[in-house]
Amino acid sequence: MNPQVVEILKTLRSIQLNWIAEEIEQSILLGKTVEKTYREPGYAKQRRGLYTEAFTGKEEMQVTLRIIRSYFIELHDNWNSAVAAGIESIGTGKIRGRSPDVEKRLERITISDPNPNVQFELFSAEAVSHIDKLRGFIGEAEKEEGNSQS
Amino acid sequence: MRASLLLAIQTELRNIGASSPALAHRARTDKIFEVFVWSCMLRALRELGATLEARDHADAPTTLLDFRLAPGLLYNPTTTPGFVLVSYEGSEYEVHCGLRVLGSSKVLHELDVCILERSHARRCRTQRIDPDSSGVKFLAECKYYGRAIPLHLGREFLGLGSEFSIRVETIVANQGSPDVHRLVKRHRGTSQFNLTTANPAKIARFIGWLSTELEHVL
Numbered sequence: 559m560n561p562q563v564v565e566i567l568k569t570l571r572s573i574q575l576n577w578i579a580e581e582i583e584q585s586i587l588l589g590k591t592v593e594k595t596y597r598e599p600g601y602a603k604q605r606r607g608l609y610t611e612a613f614t615g616k617e618e619m620q621v622t623l624r625i626i627r628s629y630f631i632e633l634h635d636n637w638n639s640a641v642a643a644g645i646e647s648i649g650t651g652k653i654r655g656r657s658p659d660v661e662k663r664l665e666r667i668t669i670s671d672p673n674p675n676v677q678f679e680l681f682s683a684e685a686v687s688h689i690d691k692l693r694g695f696i697g698e699a700e701k702e703e704g705n706s707q708s
Numbered sequence: 709m710r711a712s713l714l715l716a717i718q719t720e721l722r723n724i725g726a727s728s729p730a731l732a733h734r735a736r737t738d739k740i741f742e743v744f745v746w747s748c749m750l751r752a753l754r755e756l757g758a759t760l761e762a763r764d765h766a767d768a769p770t771t772l773l774d775f776r777l778a779p780g781l782l783y784n785p786t787t788t789p790g791f792v793l794v795s796y797e798g799s800e801y802e803v804h805c806g807l808r809v810l811g812s813s814k815v816l817h818e819l820d821v822c823i824l825e826r827s828h829a830r831r832c833r834t835q836r837i838d839p840d841s842s843g844v845k846f847l848a849e850c851k852y853y854g855r856a857i858p859l860h861l862g863r864e865f866l867g868l869g870s871e872f873s874i875r876v877e878t879i880v881a882n883q884g885s886p887d888v889h890r891l892v893k894r895h896r897g898t899s900q901f902n903l904t905t906a907n908p909a910k911i912a913r914f915i916g917w918l919s920t921e922l923e924h925v926l
Contacts, residue, residue: 562709565714566714566718569721570721570725572722573721573726574732575725577734578854581853581854584855585854585855585856619709624854624855625854626717626721628852628854628882628904629854630724630731632904632905633731633737634728635904635906636740637730637740637743637744638905639744640740640743640744641743643751644747644750644773647747647750647751647753648760648761648762648792649754649760662761662762663771664770664771664772664773665771665772666772666773667743667772668775669736669740669775670777671776671777672777672787678732680728680729680736680740681730682728684727685727685730688724688727688728689728691720691723692721692724695713695720699709702709702710702713703709
């Protein structure tokens with residue numbers, strides 16, 4: 559395996575994100591599906607089939623960067639988008655048909671643990687600043703590694 | 709990759725890991741994506757001209773919508789998530805995220821995002837019974853992955869779909885999977901893949917598709 563990918567997997571495991579490290583490892587082990595043409599003995603016509611091939615070291619890094627982007631960057635973007643869209647969609651105004659009129663407004667959307675003793679803030683201000691930094695570094699790495707999704 | 713860039717990435721991964729509990733468990737990343745799909749549903753309903761109102765677990769107006777990491781029972785205040793009350797063309801519905809509903813086999817399933825008929829939901833709250841498939845108008849199974857979603861999720865979705873005989877049931881994911889798409893399509897289900905803020909055109913198409921389908925079922 560690409561030694562730099564191995565280093566990133568070690569980092570993920572050191573911060574108890576084994577499940578992300580495992581997803582990267584499994585994705586790399588699955589390899590990629592490639593199309594090939596072949597000809598049966600005694601037949602003139604070429605046929606097409608699929609087979610599985612191992613990733614190159616560069617592709618292994620591309621897979622790794624893609625998965626890191628999904629979890630560490632896009633997840634936060636999706637959450638921000640969901641909160642903004644949820645609040646905007648609910649909108650404001652009087653709730654019709656109720657007496658007395660009720661002013662409606664959605665201020666916050668949260669996710670909580672079923673155990674009331676477990677409280678957490680999904681993305682703290684500190685986490686967001688590090689996500690922004692990582693966004694820049696991953697973008698640079700994707701350019702170096704030739705990932706088209708940068 | 710330059711060694712200095714690798715080091716910078718590792719440092720930020722450590723910093724995020726230490727300061728963001730969102731990644732601590734897969735259940736949290738899945739729930740965030742469910743809320744994202746739920747927000748797309750709200751945008752689609754608004755496009756149709758529906759009126760939306762946030763409600764808490766006790767069915768009272770609220771300014772704070774709280775979703776739970778574990779699936780909720782409609783009549784149990786300690787597990788019920790908030791929901792959105794929908795008024796559309798003289799009828800009322802509820803949009804839920806992470807609710808347990810009985811399938812046709814009378815087994816409880818967690819529906820990631822679903823629309824229930826309001827009258828059905830109110831009866832269930834009053835009688836303290838679980839909602840069943842007859843009150844479900846729409847369901848979406850939501851999956852968040854870093855890579856192509858595994859095939860077994862497509863098989864699980866087909867099983868869930870067979871429990872709910874409704875027009876609109878779909879599997880939604882932030883990644884694509886040609887195999888799952890083929891499998892689901894073959895069995896007359898629908899899949900909505902590559903749904904992420906990194907792909908705004910796909911989000912717009914998804915909301916448009918939702919609007920069209922909801923117009924037919926609501």
